[in-house]
Amino acid sequence: MVKRRKKDLASTDYVISNFAGPYVKWILVVFSLVSVIFPLYWLTISAFKLEQDYRAYPPVFFPSQLTLDSFIEVFTKNQLMNNLINSATISVVTTVITLLIGSMAAYAVQRGPLGKKAKNFFGLWFMVQKMYPAIATAIPVYLVMRSLKLIDTLLAMIIMNTSFNLPLVIWLMMGFFEQVPYELEESAMLDGSGFTHRFFNIILPITKPGLVASAILTFTATWNEFLFAVILSINKSKTLPVVIAGFITDRGLAWGPMAASALVTLVPVVILTLLVQKDFVKGMAMGAVKG
Amino acid sequence: MKLQKRRSDKFACWAFLTPTLIFLGITALFPLLYSFYLSFFRLKLNLPNQAPTFVGLENYLKMFTDSMLHVSTWNTIVFACISVALEVVLGLMVAMVICSDSMWSRVATSIFMIPMIMAPVAIGTMWRMMLDASTGVINYFLSFFGVDPVQWLADPTMAKISVLLVNVWQLTPWVTVICAAGLKALPQDCIQAALVDGATPRQIFWKIVLPLIKPVLVIVVMMRFTDAFKVFDTIYVMTNGGPGTATEMLPNFIYKQGLKYYDAGYAAALAIVFVLVMALITLFFLNLRKKEEDNVW
Numbered sequence: 168m169v170k171r172r173k174k175d176l177a178s179t180d181y182v183i184s185n186f187a188g189p190y191v192k193w194i195l196v197v198f199s200l201v202s203v204i205f206p207l208y209w210l211t212i213s214a215f216k217l218e219q220d221y222r223a224y225p226p227v228f229f230p231s232q233l234t235l236d237s238f239i240e241v242f243t244k245n246q247l248m249n250n251l252i253n254s255a256t257i258s259v260v261t262t263v264i265t266l267l268i269g270s271m272a273a274y275a276v277q278r279g280p281l282g283k284k285a286k287n288f289f290g291l292w293f294m295v296q297k298m299y300p301a302i303a304t305a306i307p308v309y310l311v312m313r314s315l316k317l318i319d320t321l322l323a324m325i326i327m328n329t330s331f332n333l334p335l336v337i338w339l340m341m342g343f344f345e346q347v348p349y350e351l352e353e354s355a356m357l358d359g360s361g362f363t364h365r366f367f368n369i370i371l372p373i374t375k376p377g378l379v380a381s382a383i384l385t386f387t388a389t390w391n392e393f394l395f396a397v398i399l400s401i402n403k404s405k406t407l408p409v410v411i412a413g414f415i416t417d418r419g420l421a422w423g424p425m426a427a428s429a430l431v432t433l434v435p436v437v438i439l440t441l442l443v444q445k446d447f448v449k450g451m452a453m454g455a456v457k458g
Numbered sequence: 459m460k461l462q463k464r465r466s467d468k469f470a471c472w473a474f475l476t477p478t479l480i481f482l483g484i485t486a487l488f489p490l491l492y493s494f495y496l497s498f499f500r501l502k503l504n505l506p507n508q509a510p511t512f513v514g515l516e517n518y519l520k521m522f523t524d525s526m527l528h529v530s531t532w533n534t535i536v537f538a539c540i541s542v543a544l545e546v547v548l549g550l551m552v553a554m555v556i557c558s559d560s561m562w563s564r565v566a567t568s569i570f571m572i573p574m575i576m577a578p579v580a581i582g583t584m585w586r587m588m589l590d591a592s593t594g595v596i597n598y599f600l601s602f603f604g605v606d607p608v609q610w611l612a613d614p615t616m617a618k619i620s621v622l623l624v625n626v627w628q629l630t631p632w633v634t635v636i637c638a639a640g641l642k643a644l645p646q647d648c649i650q651a652a653l654v655d656g657a658t659p660r661q662i663f664w665k666i667v668l669p670l671i672k673p674v675l676v677i678v679v680m681m682r683f684t685d686a687f688k689v690f691d692t693i694y695v696m697t698n699g700g701p702g703t704a705t706e707m708l709p710n711f712i713y714k715q716g717l718k719y720y721d722a723g724y725a726a727a728l729a730i731v732f733v734l735v736m737a738l739i740t741l742f743f744l745n746l747r748k749k750e751e752d753n754v755w
Contacts, residue, residue, distance in 0.1 A: 179649045183641060184557045186663040192555045196566070199552045203569055203631065209595060210584045226595045272478035279471030289475075296486060298740040300688045302709040303729040304489035306503075306716045307496065311489070313506070330485035333478060362470035391577035393691045394709075398717060408579040412695050415583055422587045429580035436575045441568060448567075451632075452639040 210433075213426035214238070221423045237423035238431075247410065247428055254406040254432075257321055258389040261328040265385050266378060269336035274366050276337070277344040278352065290341070297334040301394050309398055319401040327399065328389040335388075336381045342453050343377030344370065379443050380450020387436050407432040490733065497727035503720035510723070517727035527728070530699075530706040533618075537707060538686035541625045546679055548626065549633025550671070554663075556634070557641050567638065570631035578628065578691035585624045586611065586696050614704035617697050621705050624692055629685075633678055640674035641667070680743040687736060708732060 185192055213221050215233040241247040275281070276289045308327065309318075317323040347370055355365050371378070393408040400409055411432060414425035440447050497517050499510035521527055552570075556563045573581065588595050589610035597607045610620045644667065652662050690709040693699065699706035699714070712732065716725030 179644070179646045180558045182649055182653065182659050182662055183644075183667060184555050185659050186554055186667070187660065195551055195555045199548075199630075200566060200569060202627065203573060206584055206588060206627070207572060209588060210580075213587065222593065224593045224598070226593065226598050268477040268481065271474040275471045275474035279474065280468050281471060292482075294744075295737060295740060296482065298684050298736060299486070300709065300729075300732060300736055302688070302690065302712050303493065303733045304486065305713065306722050306725045306729065307489035307492035308485070309503070309717070310496075310722070311492070326485060330481060333482060337478065362467045362474075366474070387575050391575075391579070393577070393579050393694070394713070397694075408577045408691070411577070411579050411583055415586060415695050425583055426587070429577075429584060432577050432580055433572075437572060440571055440575050444568060444571065447571070448635055448639060452636055 214430045237427035241424045250410050257324045261389045262385045265332045270340045273337045273340035277341045293334045293337045319403050323399045327395045332385040339381050343374045379446040493726040499723045501722040503722050517724045529703045530711040534707045542682045545630045549630045550637050553634045553637035574632045582692040582695035617704045
């Protein structure tokens with residue numbers, strides 16, 4: 168009787184998570200967690216292994232000795248610091264520019280005194296732009312950057328990354344602005360506050376979660392961007408992903424240094440994402456629903 | 459006074475739009491038009507001083523006879539269909555089993571975030587290390603079950619499976635996180651009512667949860683499908699299209715035509731066709747989605 172009662176009161180979450188019974192549930196949970204965690208453990212441990220350990224077969228699961236050799240090697244021999252600074256500069260500048268001009272455009276389209284036709288046109292344009300494959304512009308962008316002598320500069324990378332992320336940020340921010348009640352703006356308008364003033368002093372402060380989500384998505388996408396980084400850089404403007412890819416093509420078995428640079432690439436975005444996980448998930452879910 | 463205000467608002471509004479319009483015009487629209495123009499020329503990137511020669515539709519006609527292109531198109535379609543199917547089924551299942559407000563489920567969600575924020579290049583190299591035929595840890599695990607070393611990346615069929623599985627590893631968590639957000643927003647009363655009526659969890663899944671979560675799934679499938687056509691980074695570091703043409707996908711193929719064989723005209727023509735096809739797929743999906751849109755959350 169007691170058991171029966173408990174079942175009646177089962178929470179929705181409980182019912183959903185037991186859709187195929189508790190065995191399937193726990194097998195799935197364990198399997199999915201192990202398959203995500205083990206590769207990450209392996210990457211991390213490989214970065215700290217001695218050279219004879221990361222080349223060893225059978226593989227060493229719990230190395231008796233850990234070392235920073237691989238990190239020292241990539242930071243001295245490969246000058247990973249330069250690449251790290253490149254990645255950080257490109258990502259931060261891109262994020263700031265994208266957020267500023269993207270949210271301005273989003274506000275103009277969502278709340279500006281534009282006609283319905285113009286609104287729909289811009290909305291559709293930004294949506295299509297978001298879907299458009301980066302490779303499609305690779306050749307012409309390469310040619311233009313070459314004739315402008317911008318190959319191997321940070322500026323070229325910032326310009327292209329801003330272009331990729333603008334449509335997504337505009338879409339996200341349009342969604343957030345949509346939720347701002349009209350009354351708020353109307354009362355501000357009656358007080359004589361103009362378009363620019365309303366945007367910066369009233370609307371932006373209350374859509375901060377949207378800005379955080381957009382910032383983190385833009386930062387991560389730029390930090391990880393590879394296609395244009397490999398096309399537009401030769402040496403000076405190389406970013407971290409280009410260096411990681413270089414390990415594969417240049418030297419076959421340098422797993423230690425390769426794992427170390429991968430870890431250096433991974434850790435900053437993991438920390439950033441975990442710090443603002445809620446906003447990140449919300450932004451991603453909204454990005455998915457919105458376009 | 460009011461009219462004056464309106465006019466200044468209108469001006470400010472366009473001023474807000476201008477930077478974006480200029481930016482996208484120069485960095486997205488212009489390259490596309492330039493691509494279109496280039497697609498009618500023969501132009502070698504490694505010979506910058508040579509003037510492009512007009513060849514009419516030659517670059518477009520070449521597509522019909524280029525068997526490499528046909529292989530990579532087929533590879534891309536197969537890859538997109540299988541990877542999206544696996545990711546959506548697995549992603550939804552995992553999203554359901556971690557559906558809970560408890561601590562472990564929040565920790566699990568945080569762990570699932572890592573593959574999707576990790577640089578795809580790092581994912582590719584990480585798996586390349588683990589799938590290494592002679593020293594890789596995956597083959598070591600398989601040896602416990604008496605499996606001989608598998609040539610994961612050197613054998614054409616295994617290479618196809620490898621890039622597919624790595625894509626599943628990378629993007630199933632994305633599906634999971636989106637679906638989990640969708641599950642959290644399901645109306646509780648439907649499920650509670652079904653419980654009172656004595657429905658089993660299985661019935662609740664098929665009759666209530668699945669129909670309610672369908673709009674989210676439709677969107678996830680669309681996004682994953684269009685994204686799967688753009689797969690580049692992991693392929694580039696894992697196999698670079700090899701062995702032979704086993705894992706050659708369209709983005710990698712276009713990249714090679716332009717920046718390895720320096721055939722800018724052909725690459726531009728390919729890019730134009732690729733964009734058109736992607737635009738058609740997107741429009742098809744957008745129409746499909748309009749029907750679902752009102753049901754979302």
